[in-house]
Amino acid sequence: MSTKEHIKDYVKHSLDVLKKLGIKDGTMAIAGLNPHCGEHGILGTEEQTEVIPAVQELQAEGYPVAEPIEAGSVFHQALQGRYNSVLSLYRKQIYLSVNLSVYITIQRFPDHPG
Numbered sequence: 001m002s003t004k005e006h007i008k009d010y011v012k013h014s015l016d017v018l019k020k021l022g023i024k025d026g027t028m029a030i031a032g033l034n035p036h037c038g039e040h041g042i043l044g045t046e047e048q049t050e051v052i053p054a055v056q057e058l059q060a061e062g063y064p065v066a067e068p069i070e071a072g073s074v075f076h077q078a079l080q081g082r083y084n085s086v087l088s089l090y091r092k093q094i095y096l097s098v099n100l101s102v103y104i105t106i107q108r109f110p111d112h113p114g
Contacts, residue, residue: 002033002046002050002051002089003050004050004051004053004054004057005054007030007050007051007054007055007087007089008054008057008058010087011028011030011054011058011063011065011087012058012063014028014085014087015028015063015064015065018084018085023084023085025084026064026083026084026085027064027065027066027082027083027084028063028064028065028066028083028084028085028086028087029065029066029069029074029077029078029082029083029085029086029087030051030055030065030066030067030068030069030074030086030087030089031068031069031070031071031074031075031086031087031088031089032047032051032068032069032070032071032074032089033046033047033050033051033068033089047068051067051068051089052067052068055067055068065087066083071088074086
């Protein structure tokens with residue numbers, strides 16, 4: 001399960017890695033965990049109980065992160081330049097939501113474990 005503290009740790013670590021890669025500007029998007037980001041609790045409550053509180057705390061600390069965005073569109077928005085990165089809360093979001101061009105972009109980092 002993606003807890004608030006896990007999400008905060010992942011965001012902070014990911015933003016640190018992005019800085020080391022020279023990507024200092026922009027906002028990180030977080031892919032929603034549930035379909036349609038839970039539809040305000042109808043399709044799951046994790047966005048309301050874990051993800052959004054984590055994002056709000058990160059934003060209050062000055063981290064450039066957006067509230068959860070539906071996984072089916074967040075990668076497209078990132079490709080269009082709206083976000084500099086996307087934090088996926090589970091691996092299959094990437095495989096289910098990403099088109100071939102994003103997959104090729106991800107493959108630029110060949111040392112990523114399978």
